[in-house]
Amino acid sequence: MRKYFKNNFKFYLTILLSGIIAGIILAFADNFSIDKFNGKDSVINRISAFAGDNQRKLTDEEKLNTKLYKELSPAVVNITTTTLKYDAFFDIVPSNGSGSGVIIDPSGYILTNNHVIENATKLTVTLNDEMEYNAKIIGTDKSNDIAVIKIEPKTTNLSYIPIGNSNNLEVGQKVLAIGNPFGLQSTLTTGVISSIGRTLRSENGRIIQNIIQTDAAINPGNSGGPLIDTQGQLVGLNTAIFSPSKGNIGIGFAIPASTITTVVPDLIKHGYVIRPYLGVTGTLPVNQHLASVLGNPEATGILIQEIIPGSPADKASLKGGNQLVRMGRYNILLGGDIITLVDGKKLTNSSILATYIESKRPGDRVKLTVIRDNKPKDITVTLEEPPKKR
Template identity: 50%
Template structure:
């Protein structure tokens, strides 16, 4: 057999083998031209049951928000400042407020509008109304402003009382944190009777502490109880981050009532003229001066004609040097008022200023080593208040 014959036989065998292999692969279901895709079925998701009705707590929150959020306003302040080259530029801030009546009076914090050159108030109609300042009280950090808006847009927030509050009560804060309008948070009253220092440096007493989230922009907004009453005005927070960590403070409604009434009627709060200026005493200073108690106020000066002067409280008589400081000694050493310990000048002054004109308080003091209790009738001064 020639080489040509052998080669032909080999080629023929390969062709026959390839044909048989292809036929076998076809019958065994090898890959074929894909069929045109048909219509796809949507994935079958688990069906949820019908929504459960709100719990009693949820129903209360829903009711509070639906009924009272229209009574909370967004306050925008504009302040004109000047740069290094005396070029003016605008700075803006935000806060919250509560509608007091259909005459357009709005309650907020003093620090919200303190430096404002222009104040704008937004209602539920999304319009911005210019506001004017009716009056303010830097001691309790409260202010009343007024807008001219249709009465139909002004829904007053009911004013409650703080006298019957209990720790553990549910409360709601509505405001504009970080400019997010009419945001509501929920919490409880964490404590009552707190004392905090206002931005003006005065002590605000009987403050409500809450864990409801209060953030920048909530200032001036209401703290509301489950009955839908304003029980406080959110004014400050304790924070290590700049935002809420669950420790917020509100000026109590009973303080708000008294302040608001004076601001609307007189444009200022009529306060007693105390007339005492003195030195805070701590244990170290008390030991150096050989005082009978470790904490109080050593009176340095008493304003003639003031409540303190008319009650017979006496100021200092001589100056002494203590390190780099000079002290005026020889005056009365005040340790209590109405049987409430006095921790310093700011504490004493704030307590007196939050009393009403005509009231009489009892001041406990030491004079020449003798403990004396003096009745002090609180009188006013025509030109504002003095310490």
């Protein structure tokens, strides 16, 4: 009996333990499958929830950026140029380039850089909506690297950007640049005014004054695009970058709106900028050696070599040189006036004088302080438009 009970007990215990183990295995397997499925479902749900929750509100600054971009980017165009060049076999072949431009009037006037369109035999303007137009050059100004071109749009309702005031810009003020860097149309970058009052030498050697420096990213292809303030007005025309790598390193330059508003009316009306002339030629900076030769070691300024007959300088009785001498490898004329100041502005080279005179208009009067016979003398000159070339 005990043996029978003992054997049965072992039998039932084995069945019981086997059932428990089988139940645990099945339960684990079932839970593993459910957890695995629920894991995938959970991931999917989390992704969906994240996508829904990710529709966050824009900050005030982001709202302003997107608003200005939507409103103003249609007024920024891509300019493709065709120029003729010689290849290695001295055959004339076409060459293409590109840059940016900004519509400044709904009738189709477009502002850009002179270097963007210089020597072009064909200009093609592509608008923001991909419409293409042939353009013609209205006027150019190498001295300020500004040009105006025009298209004949199919609508009189073109988007345009109004020209603002750059005289009150402050360092740290936010600005936006829109252009076509590397051909990537309607690219927006943002930054601040890094500095004001910079100077930049144009391709013809003239000094462009009051240049705006910005850290808004400007790259090749941005030239001719607008620099915009938060009021949606053009305060500068992006024109150059400082970069050893020819890419953006946060130092970009723009021609100020104050220069644009002075130049553009002449370009539209005459095709060129009406600038006055003084009528002095061959000026030399007076260094220490030349000053000692002139018998006035303390003299500084620029020495007048020649006066153009009938010019404003001639009419004001400025004096040119009359004594030919040789200094080193050069022949120079001595005996002329040394101009030291123009309207109180110190002169150290002829570029300063030329740039100042170019900032005036025909009919303006300037006061020159000169040294004549080792004595200072003030002479007022009324500037005139240069005589037309025949």
